[in-house]
Amino acid sequence: MRILKYLLLLILLLFIGLSVFVSTQKANFEITRSKLIKTPKATIFNYVNDYRNWETFGSWIIEDNNIQFIYPGLTSGKGAYCSWKGNDSDGNLKTLFVKENDSISQKMFINGEDSEISWKFKDSIGGTKVTIRSKGKLDFKSKILAIFNGGINNTVSDTYEKSLEYLNKTLDYEINTHSIKVNGVVNRLGGFYLKQSVVCREKSVSKNLKIMIPKLKKFFEKNNIVMNGKPFIIYDKYDKTNDLIALSVCIPVKDSLHFTSGSDIEWVNMKPYTAVKTTLTGDYLHTQKAWVLSNTYIEKNNLVKNNSQQIIEVYIKGIEEIKQPSKWITEIYVPVFPKIVPKKPVYKTTSDSTNVASPSIP
Structure with a gap:
């Protein structure tokens, strides 16, 4: 019984120590990730610019099977907005600035914390260079996960690297596959x-x-x-x-x-x-x-x-x-105009002794 008490006390102390350690860690992050995507710039821009498409490439969305998106109205361009609820995250996205076929600036609110997201699209040899920059801070739960995954920047970077990879696969297959x-x-x-x-x-x-x-x-x-x-x-x-x-x-x-x-x-x-x-x-x-x-x-x-x-x-x-x-x-x-089908000649039998059929004009 005494051993069990010591074990519970040890677990409690470890939990308190972990909480203190996590709370002292910096929550701020700032990352930049790029990927060359073999799709025309305008196509990628239009796809990313519409929040209805994010369900096909946002890594945190794809990996949460129970996430539900809400689209209240405008989903693309300046002022576009969407929100979501899921097992691992609740939040929303809003577009603050758009420069057609060039860049997008957004504000994300996720699990109680704000972050800034910017996209840059640049023509490059073999396709389009897509760059994501994100700046913000993680909530307490995300900080704990980050500690066990190599740090805050690595955790956030992994999220955006996966998103760019999903975007590349989606555009390559989904956009080009047609009949x-x-x-x-x-x-x-x-x-x-x-x-x-x-x-x-x-x-x-x-x-x-x-x-x-x-x-x-x-x-x-x-x-x-x-x-x-x-x-x-x-x-x-x-x-x-x-x-x-x-x-x-x-x-x-x-x-x-x-x-x-x-x-x-x-x-x-x-x-x-x-x-x-x-x-x-x-x-x-x-x-x-x-x-x-x-x-x-x-x-x-x-x-x-x-x-x-x-x-x-x-x-x-x-x-x-x-x-x-x-x-x-x-x-x-x-x-188109209906195609005129020529009428077939109608033949009638004459009453003369030769019994030769003569065509009648339709």
Whole structure:
């Protein structure tokens, strides 16, 4: 019994000693880690800039199976925000500054402690050099773990090194893996939909879509409007020469709706039309390839484009349904005129004795 007491006392003393030792250790850290990633700079920037993608490369996120992310609204660009709750960490991220295709500055609050994160993207031979700089301090629990893992800087460095490696693997496989299938000529049904339009440059299309689609969905929720299909994009104008694109973000509805004058959201009734359908499985970056294959199919089959209708992209499965870009599904519809099938000559039997059939003009 006395030995047990001594053991408990020894354990208590060790615990107190460890606590005192940990409390005297510096909690501050400042690390910089870089990695060459064989992906274009703009692609990496856009991927990191959207918090919805962090679940695919944040090492502390991937290694916590029970972590839950919350996206209250804007997830990319300046002012973007997200939060999470998990077994090992609770926290949030906020974007303070963004320089397109160049750098991102963020503030992280995790387990009660603040830290600063900055990203730098630089073109390099063989790809893009991605650099993470982080400055902050660890909470008490993290300091204990750091002591047994070679120190605070080593622990934090390991987290960011793993994140860069996950980012590299994700971009290499998830972004590049895709397939395109031209399904052929289909009759696309019409219907009612709500739309919100914008005019922008080609490089800003992706950024606008990431803002406008969630915004329009929020409008549906706020006004108790039922979605009657998947969101889609109408390209009203695609002027490559002047780098101007007019597009509308659309969501189908069942019934007609009326809006007050001055509203930036419109109700439209789309008529049925014939189109060449192409299915892209993979990241949206490959939509241009799908367009090219659609046009090639139209030319080979002697079809004529119907310019009175617009090309649309329907987002069957996207980032909100599944995180892996390689599994996203987009359907592209290029309007064409129905192909005229020549009528076969109709023959009738004459009443003369020769009983020779003569063609009648259809």
